[in-house]
Amino acid sequence: xxxxxxxxxxxIKLAEESLQKQSTTLNLGPTHPATHGVFQNIMxxxxxxxxxxxxxxxxxxxxxxxxxxxxxxxxxxTLTDRLNYCSSPINNMGWHMTVEKLLxxxxxxxxxxxxxxxMELARIADHLVCNSVIAVDTGALTGFTYVFQWRExxxxxxxxxxxxxxxxxxGRVGGFERNFSTVAFQKIHKFLxxxxxxxxxxxxxxxRNRIFMERCIGAGPISAERALNYSFTGPxxxxxxxxxxxxxxxxxxxxxxxxxxxxxxxxGDVYDRYLVxxxxxxxxxxxxxxxxxxxEQMDKEFPEGKEVFYAxxxxxxxxxxxxxxxTKMEALIYHFKIIMGEINAPAGEVYHAVEGGNxxxxxxxxxxxxxxxYRLHFRRxxxxxxxxxxxxxxxxxLSDAVIALSSLNxxxxxxxx
Amino acid sequence: MTKEIVxxxxxxQFGEQLTEWSEPFALLTFRAPAELNLKVMQFLFDDEGLxxxxxxxxxxxxxxxxxxxxxxxxxxxxxxxNNIRLRLKVYVPxxxxxxxxxxxxxSGANWMERETxxxxxxxxxxxxxxxxxxxxxxxxxxxxxxxxxxxxxTRIDKDDxxxxx
Numbered sequence: 001x002x003x004x005x006x007x008x009x010x011x012i013k014l015a016e017e018s019l020q021k022q023s024t025t026l027n028l029g030p031t032h033p034a035t036h037g038v039f040q041n042i043m044x045x046x047x048x049x050x051x052x053x054x055x056x057x058x059x060x061x062x063x064x065x066x067x068x069x070x071x072x073x074x075x076x077x078t079l080t081d082r083l084n085y086c087s088s089p090i091n092n093m094g095w096h097m098t099v100e101k102l103l104x105x106x107x108x109x110x111x112x113x114x115x116x117x118x119m120e121l122a123r124i125a126d127h128l129v130c131n132s133v134i135a136v137d138t139g140a141l142t143g144f145t146y147v148f149q150w151r152e153x154x155x156x157x158x159x160x161x162x163x164x165x166x167x168x169x170x171g172r173v174g175g176f177e178r179n180f181s182t183v184a185f186q187k188i189h190k191f192l193x194x195x196x197x198x199x200x201x202x203x204x205x206x207x208r209n210r211i212f213m214e215r216c217i218g219a220g221p222i223s224a225e226r227a228l229n230y231s232f233t234g235p236x237x238x239x240x241x242x243x244x245x246x247x248x249x250x251x252x253x254x255x256x257x258x259x260x261x262x263x264x265x266x267x268g269d270v271y272d273r274y275l276v277x278x279x280x281x282x283x284x285x286x287x288x289x290x291x292x293x294x295x296e297q298m299d300k301e302f303p304e305g306k307e308v309f310y311a312x313x314x315x316x317x318x319x320x321x322x323x324x325x326x327t328k329m330e331a332l333i334y335h336f337k338i339i340m341g342e343i344n345a346p347a348g349e350v351y352h353a354v355e356g357g358n359x360x361x362x363x364x365x366x367x368x369x370x371x372x373x374y375r376l377h378f379r380r381x382x383x384x385x386x387x388x389x390x391x392x393x394x395x396x397x398l399s400d401a402v403i404a405l406s407s408l409n410x411x412x413x414x415x416x417x
Numbered sequence: 418m419t420k421e422i423v424x425x426x427x428x429x430q431f432g433e434q435l436t437e438w439s440e441p442f443a444l445l446t447f448r449a450p451a452e453l454n455l456k457v458m459q460f461l462f463d464d465e466g467l468x469x470x471x472x473x474x475x476x477x478x479x480x481x482x483x484x485x486x487x488x489x490x491x492x493x494x495x496x497x498x499n500n501i502r503l504r505l506k507v508y509v510p511x512x513x514x515x516x517x518x519x520x521x522x523x524s525g526a527n528w529m530e531r532e533t534x535x536x537x538x539x540x541x542x543x544x545x546x547x548x549x550x551x552x553x554x555x556x557x558x559x560x561x562x563x564x565x566x567x568x569x570x571t572r573i574d575k576d577d578x579x580x581x582x
Contacts, residue, residue: 066565231523231525351493377474388524
């Protein structure tokens with residue numbers, strides 16, 4: 001028997017440490033059903049306990065900052081769409097406001113309120129995706145199917161306002177490309193009338209659901225101190241108990257005119273993040289309602305103001321109406337000039353932040369007086385807080401790591417720019 | 418606490434070393450020598466009254482025409498208790514772009530510095546893991562520097578004489 005040769009493969013020499021190792025290396029991602037988006041986490045696990053996580057990012061890096069250095073200001077809007085694609089109108093408006101700050105344009109109140117309406121609708125859509133997907137990851141698919149129909153209604157509103165749904169390219173520097181149609185207002189009313197019922201149903205399904213609570217409470221926690229040190233912003237920071245919100249700290253787009261609360265949590269775990277987002281959905285709902293009331297009252301008091309949908313000073317950034325382009329010489333010239341991007345912006349250095357779906361979305365813009373930015377940097381909240389993920393899931397269960405990832409609402413587009 | 422007091426306190430501590438004070442769009446901006454970046458941030462962090470304990474953003478800018486100080490590292494700090502923002506700039510030569518890391522002070526600076534290194538090649542001295550983050554590891558240049566044109570400059574099929582680009 002001794003002359004039988006061992007099989008060839010048995011001669012493979014494994015590294016000594018891999019033979020000694022008592023833990024398993026698990027490749028979670030880049031394309032994995034439990035990670036919504038292209039993320040890779042190389043995890044060292046002992047049974048079901050996560051010992052160490054090394055995230056690899058950059059799979060969908062598209063060099064937006066470099067591309068932006070060659071694009072005229074109004075063309076950069078389409079790049080911002082693709083950052084956090086769950087709430088692109090917020091990104092669009094944030095960019096327009098940054099350029100307006102540089103140009104010194106003050107937008108009329110009506111434009112501000114219209115912007116607030118779309119931004120808050122976008123926040124609702126963003127949070128609906130995040131919260132319903134946490135439920136899916138814990139095994140409850142039903143809530144997801146309830147609320148996605150109302151997300152669809154929000155997308156129909158976008159479609160009515162700007163013509164597209166996901167990557168919206170909504171608005172222009174100084175306001176909107178066209179006025180909101182009667183149908184758009186009808187659709188907003190329809191949404192406002194029907195949404196509370198479904199939202200209450202969704203909350204009733206999960207908020208006090210024993211299984212859901214057991215899964216979420218204590219999963220992926222972070223303390224307020226660590227969260228601040230990691231530069232957390234948005235719902236993830238508020239879930240730890242810090243009430244920082246850009247809409248209140250530095251109001252833009254007339255947010256100071258609205259009455260709303262900032263929901264905060266205490267433990268900073270998955271359950272708190274879920275509750276904070278649900279609370280924000282209700283606040284956003286109330287803001288949309290208030291903004292709509294303000295606009296309707298304004299339109300009643302000053303019927304001539306009904307046609308105001310962009311700032312007059314931003315005329316040189318605003319495409320003339322199509323029928324004028326075809327019939328009037330001057331409108332044609334302006335159309336051509338804007339499309340070719342022949343408008344210079346003054347030199348200057350601006351940082352402008354808006355409260356995006358995931359936190360403080362900042363635009364750091366340096367202009368040297370040319371037609372394109374000299375440098376444009378996006379402060380992307382996802383990119384900044386995702387680095388805390390290994391610390392949050394350490395010594396927790398693998399299944400907790402999965403719901404922690406979905407509750408952070410990491411969006412690959414915003415993460416990788 | 419106002420911007421004026423912050424400025425006074427900083428000048429009281431560091432004197433003439435902080436220069437180029439300005440307030441573009443109401444955001445207090447100043448320049449510090451590259452070797453002082455960490456000391457300035459530590460002072461702003463530790464001081465109970467100032468309490469600049471939130472690093473909003475960290476990035477770099479390339480100015481090819483500023484000889485000897487081509488790369489500018491920009492920190493945006495935020496004092497959440499006073500709600501004051503502040504912008505700190507340090508300039509370093511492109512041949513030796515060494516800046517002390519702020520990673521010990523702000524854990525969030527870890528990836529922001531890796532990103533800045535990835536795109537501009539700023540060497541953050543003391544960083545625990547200064548490797549590329551968004552680009553591929555094999556890349557041997559720093560793509561956001563101004564010498565790299567976005568479009569291939571040797572292209573001849575596009576005549577841009579009319580619009581100057």
